[in-house]
Amino acid sequence: MSTSHEPTRPGALGTRIERLASGVLVLWVDGEIDTLTAPTLGTALGSLLDTPGDGPVAVDLSEVGFLASSGLAVLIRAAHRAESQGRALHLVGGGRAVVRPLQVTGSDRLFTLHEDLSTVTVAPRPGESSPRAD
């Protein structure tokens, strides 16, 4: 299963959703997230969280070179939505251009940050096998 949006010009944002063999659902993002491209990220995060399942969802930001407040706002909304579904939103990779904005705004507390995808695992959670209704 894979849906993707390739960057067509410099400044555009590429996104791709894929379910790993481990069961983890991943959104790969490639490009710069600013006021122009944040809506593309929002749409991709919407698709990610619309995908049925109660396993972990991850956003791989290794190939992201810039993250503006407009992008942070979109990520924060997605984290809240994931929480209301009873699942955690994991952020993977991301250099200084991603980690610094998360830290200075304190929004790193809303996410589980990972160096790479290998530490995002499907942990069985007894009694929480289905998404909570809200």
Added chain:
Amino acid sequence: MSEVDPVGTADAVDGPGAVVEVRTSASAALIPTIRAVASDLAARADFDLDAISDLRMAVDEACATLVDVASPGSGLRCAFRVHGGVIEVEAQVETSGPDSTVSTDTFGWRVLQTLADEVELSGTDGRTVGIRLNKRAADPAHR
């Protein structure tokens, strides 16, 4: 042969009153160019990596905020002054009237306040609106 002060050295951007000004159409599509200039100036002025990242994001935020209230077809002016380990930035757009104001009660403005050492609105005369900010090369607490 006369001595020529080479352009582009650290002295050239760190000297007194070194000014770089960028003018673009007031379009979000051109902000990546302006934030690239901000990064470049900060790197040449020996800003530490966190401070470069913060300035780049602050300039992006200021310009994006202003482009939002700019009158259609107008321009964005962004001036950088580098001196003594500080970069001062003044970004300005023309507005369509006194109703086009920048709201400081937003997530973006709070982020801007966190990223810059000082930030304020400027030129709110009803025809233009601007944002002035400055950023030091490194947080003195971490030196």
